Amino acid sequence: MSVEHLEIRQLPFTAPESVSLVTDLLADLGARYNSSGDDTPVDASEFDPPNGAFLVAFLDGEPVGCAGWRSHGTDGEEAELKRMYTAPAGRRKGVARAVLRAVEDSAREAGRKRLILECGVKQPEAIAFYTANGYERIPDFGYYKGYPDVRSFGRTL
Template sequence: MSVEHLEIRQLPFAAPESVAMVADLLADLGARYNSSGDETPVDATEFDPPDGAFLVAFLDGEPVGCAGWRSHGTDGETAELKRMWTAPAGRRKGVARAVLRAIEDSARDAGRKRVILETGDKQPEAIAFYLANGYERIPDFGYYRNEPGVRSYGRTL
């Protein structure tokens, strides 16, 4: 399906549209995992250029998706994908793929050579999406690396 009315904007992580999208994501994760959503420490400034970015997708003017990347490690080559979410109104319309490509482009433009991410086994559609978009399993890392059900993926840009 076409996303001709899709606009992807870089916004601060603390912008109202970003906050609303992340709240929806965390509510979904909370329901799936019977938790508060995601306990991974996140500082809004981690998504500030040039060490990160946060993108919000708007379909016909309404926010329907988001994702951010932040620097990972000290080599300046790795971006960690965080807070990837597509609202129900944006699903099956190419929004997630467009946001992921925009995140990868942003990270590449900032000199990153690889994107990594954590997800979980209770998000089978996310796992299928990442696999379909060229991501491969990597050793678990990050906040949830020792938790059962964590799944980590990476892709060379």
């Protein structure tokens, strides 16, 4: 299956499709890290335009991926990527790359010049994906700053 049948929609973080995918993401992270998944404080309103957006990918009408961005810092130039996830049904089909590009475009259109993110060493697929898409290691930041397993990345948009 190709990305020709892929549609990416901006939805509220609280939409049923968003909630379902984020729940699956947190379960995956929880299993990897023997934790709740991600304790970073997230408020659904942080993904409301113009200070953020949440995108859901649909493959043949089924939700298979998501990611959002929220403003980071005080200068209005930086955005943080959050809740990036591709369900098993969407993997190896270009969904993650399409969602990442859509998030980058959304953040850029909102005036952001840089996208940053946190992930961890037990997510080798994510680390490989981000580095393959032009993200470079940056100083750790955010909720998990100082944790030995955290890895932070950034990319100029």
